[in-house]
Amino acid sequence: MYKVLDLFCGAGGFSLGFILEGFKVLLGIDIDRIVAETYHENLKVDVLCEDIRNVHSLDIKEIIGDDVDIVIASPPCEPFTGANPRREVNVLDRLYTDEMGRLFLHAIRIIGDLKPKAFIIENVPSILEWSLKEFIKRELKAIGYEEVHFNVLYAEDYGTPSHRKRVFISNLKLMPKPIRKLITVEEALAGLPDPAEINDISNHVIKPIPPRKLKKIARLKWGEELVLYKGAGRKALPNWVRLHPSRLAPTVLGSSRFIHPYENRLLTVREQARLMGFPDYFVFKGGFDAQYNMIGEAVPPPLSCAIAKETFRLLRSA
Template sequence: MKEYTVVDLFCGAGGFSLGFHLTRRFRTLLAIDNYNPAGLTYKLNFPMVKVLLEDIKDVNDSLLRKILGGAKIDVLIGSPPCEPFTGANPRRERNPLDRLYKDPVGQLTLHYIRILGVLRPRFFVMENVPAITEDGLKDALLGEFERVGYERVYFNILEAENYGTPSHRRRVFVSNLKIQPAPSPSNITVKEALSNLPLPGGFPPNHDLPKEPSHRKMKRMSRLDWGEAMIHYQGADKELPNLIRLHPHRIAPTVLGSSRFIHPYENRFLTVREQARLMGFPDSFVFTGGRDDQYNMIGEAVPPPLAKAIGLYVASRLDEEGG
């Protein structure tokens, strides 16, 4: 079967790329991110891909042409930062349009669209939180995509647990396709996701014990039932839980960069490897950088099982159009 080409913007550690690679239908030519631990992690796991550690604002047409050498790009994927839009951010701009046009981080979404207009791939898939469509933002984005030549754009809401991810994650995948992947037959529970792992320490990579909590925290931790949180913090419009003791017979809550979960049976936080399993990363995928960097990269990734389901669907549509 034909292999298609991909460019990944705001690639992070590479969860989105990994899912597309797992289909065996795609080859990533270029990945871009300005977060050094993410770029190093990406390069370690995808040694054949060109990785550009650069601020997207400084990536211009001539640099892209120089790196890609005129290669035809079939698909542009990417995940601009969601912090300006998410309700979990208590400091997001009050005016929704300011989140896109005034917030410097929100403006990075416009740079994704700018590069989309330069590369002109057959399909694009941009991941973010559903709040990026709220209160006039959807119409603003439609106008920006139309300006670079994409008049038909869809806002596909997908939930990761329906595609083989052991945690809840509801995201919008903005695309010039109606994305309708084939769902998994059943959900994967926390217990299933963490099964067959040895005691922390040694193999597999990233499976060392986190720092032991203080005596006071350990005492509070030991009293938590499944599904209970040790703390709550204020989001933009509601309180949100953290330090949750996972329920072994359910999927995990949404994994965020700030998420730390408590093991369902033991009085300790999850290892990086256990956290990665909740997002569907294989044990062969190695994270570099400090431990907080590793948790953050996992929480900010597109879950590979969901990315794979999207990749298979996109490949089928490319095939239908004649490769």
């Protein structure tokens, strides 16, 4: 059984896929207490709730020993994403100057110390900008990994009911086989009880909206948004979008809020979790905003399952 360490583990979407595919996840590391509690309670895996800048590899070895086969990591994407209007203009400053961007280098530091058979680092597509990509390769080469692949995967190709293009940097060439059928919003939300009624589904309650905003929401057609906010380069990004029932949902971000296709309300946290492929038994802790944020920052479990399956195949055939 291959053993896994999860850095910047979040609520556990990345780990969940590996667990479902038969891997043993030994430890998650995350700085956020509510996130760490969510991870531990759902996955029954120990969590080190600590700033990774203060975590030495010897600390990790004391907890889980030396035999880590795979390190997975999801360092913050904010320094790199075009959705961040305060992103550094200079591409390399995003990695070497931005304090949050430098967390990526701490993931590489720990990978270099532990020397796993495989590492997989998840991030946004803008990590592919040429100079950034080359310097990340250089950093990974410095810790002993000559072969580095920037695997671009689309979550919707693996059963996630929302668009999501992400890059998985690894010493493995990850090419999991896509499934054929895309899952629509209507299919993803089917079978849930009315959240306005008392029900036994976790995280399935309606978040109140001010009456003024409700009036505006009532006028939205499918695909229309209530809010446009500025990303990097003054790019306009929609939010509070009324979902089209027969299509995939847009990319789910931590800040994303979606309007139900037929009802004048926000999706519940449970409905939003379904758009990312989380099973209904997975319970999110904290307040509404913390719960939505955990979902939007996760690796969708259907995608992480596909990656785990492909990782197993590649390691077995090595």
